[in-house]
Amino acid sequence: MxxxxxxxxxxxxxxxxxxxxxxxxxxxxxxxxxxxxxxxxxxxxxxxxxxxxxxxxxxxxxxxxxxxxxxxxxxxxxxxxxxxxxxxxxxxxxxxxxxxxxxxxxxxxxxxxxxxxxxxxxxxxxHCDQDLKKYFDSLNGEIDPDIVKSFMFQLLRGLEFCHSRNVLHRDLKPQNLLINKNGELKLADFGLARAFGIPVRCYSAEVVTLWYRPPDVLFGAKLYNTSIDMWSAGCIFAELANAGRPLFPGSDVDDQVKRIFKLLGTPTEDTWVGMTSLPDYKTFPLYQPTMTLAQVCPKLSSKGRDLLQRLLICNPSARMNAEDAMAHSYFADLSPSIRNV
The missing domain is CATH 3.30.200.20 (Phosphorylase Kinase; domain 1)
Known part of the structure; x- marks a missing residue:
């Protein structure tokens, strides 16, 4: 020492x-x-x-x-x-x-x-200067769209690196993303991570902090893959676009599912095969979306909303992966200094 x-x-x-x-x-x-x-x-x-x-x-x-x-x-x-x-x-x-x-x-x-x-x-x-949560606290409700794009790309790039090596983070949230003085975002706190092959068998219900937990995990899925992190990344993307306002701040599991279904619509067995067979599945009303992503994330561009929509899909098998997300047109005008590090 x-x-x-x-x-x-x-x-x-x-x-x-x-x-x-x-x-x-x-x-x-x-x-x-x-x-x-x-x-x-x-x-x-x-x-x-x-x-x-x-x-x-x-x-x-x-x-x-x-x-x-x-x-x-x-x-x-x-x-x-x-x-x-x-x-x-x-x-x-x-x-x-x-x-x-x-x-x-x-x-x-x-x-x-x-x-x-x-x-x-x-x-x-x-050493990193702060985490993303503290960064949000300093914003006063405003954030540069270019910073949103930069942080989101770096998050996806870190995830792609992990996922290509069969490592899942499993607890993505703003507190576990660190930012240094150069504006570099880094994945941190891998305390829940696993690297024993994908798909991973779950032995604990406490995977992923509630607000960033995907519907399949909320319904007690025992097997999951990289899609678990991609849902969390989508939630963080929306939070970035809204300068720190959480997308689904549920108070408990039922409230969390309800918030998700009210925004995205309640899935059915036709749109998500196997949903009704999940261990903790319960019936919810067939909510129809009452708000669009444009209303929920008004400062996010149409291309950004398209990317967000592809990440926030209830059916885990339909969620976009990190590699494809990095290639999305939303990042077409990303600064080369960020893309080519």
Missing amino acids: QKYEKLEKIGEAHRLDTHCEALVLIELDAGVQGTYGTVFKAKNRETQEIVALKRVRLDDDDEVRGGGGRDSVFTPSRPNLSFAIRNWRTVVRLREICLLKELKHKNIVRLHDVLHSDKKLTLVFE
Whole structure:
């Protein structure tokens, strides 16, 4: 830790991703859901670079079965590492920390270093000035359409990189998108991510924060693919276009579904085959859209609304993927400095 000079504590809302280059064999402190520990702003004593330190406590009471013992805090990460740990939740957390170590991309927050001891783990990330939620809070209801386009393209580019490597983020929201002083947007906080082949089997209902959760997940889908992130990206796109006003701010699952169907229309088994067979499916009134996307996102261009409509499709198999979304005509006039990084 002498390499890094701690400067100040960063608020808990400023979350970072959780990939690392080694495998912890001790359970991490659960803390607040979606957060692995306290985050500090720090300076590298050697390079003077400002970084973010995410400090994670290791649970003394957890122990490893099948080798290593308590002194073996780390084992080099390997693609098919097999081991047994008493607490299954430990396995889940450790997998999430390690699975993204190979995702090095301009639009994914970068892990610089991993520092560890028997009781403490510190992940060293590149520092970003703010998250998208804080950026929204500074806008006062107005946003430059070119910034909307830039941020949306960068979000899609980060997703395309992940999806092409069979990694789903599964918890996209403004708080998990970081922005640096150069206007670069980066995907962060991969605490819920999975990279075990697509489609993924879901073992938890708490996938994706409610406002950004697609209808198939709201209805309890146990299998999903990259479309889960594309719905969330569509919700964030609308929020960008409206300078931070959420598109579907539901209070609970039923209210969330109702808001979606009232805007997009209630799907049927004809338009979404298999919907009525989902575990938590329930009948809703056959709502007909009472508002258009032009009314909901008045400052978004017609091409932007077309892209949004292709992302916000209730049937997951019909949702546009990230690669096709990046090729949409909405981005035809995107600045080369943003497109060609």
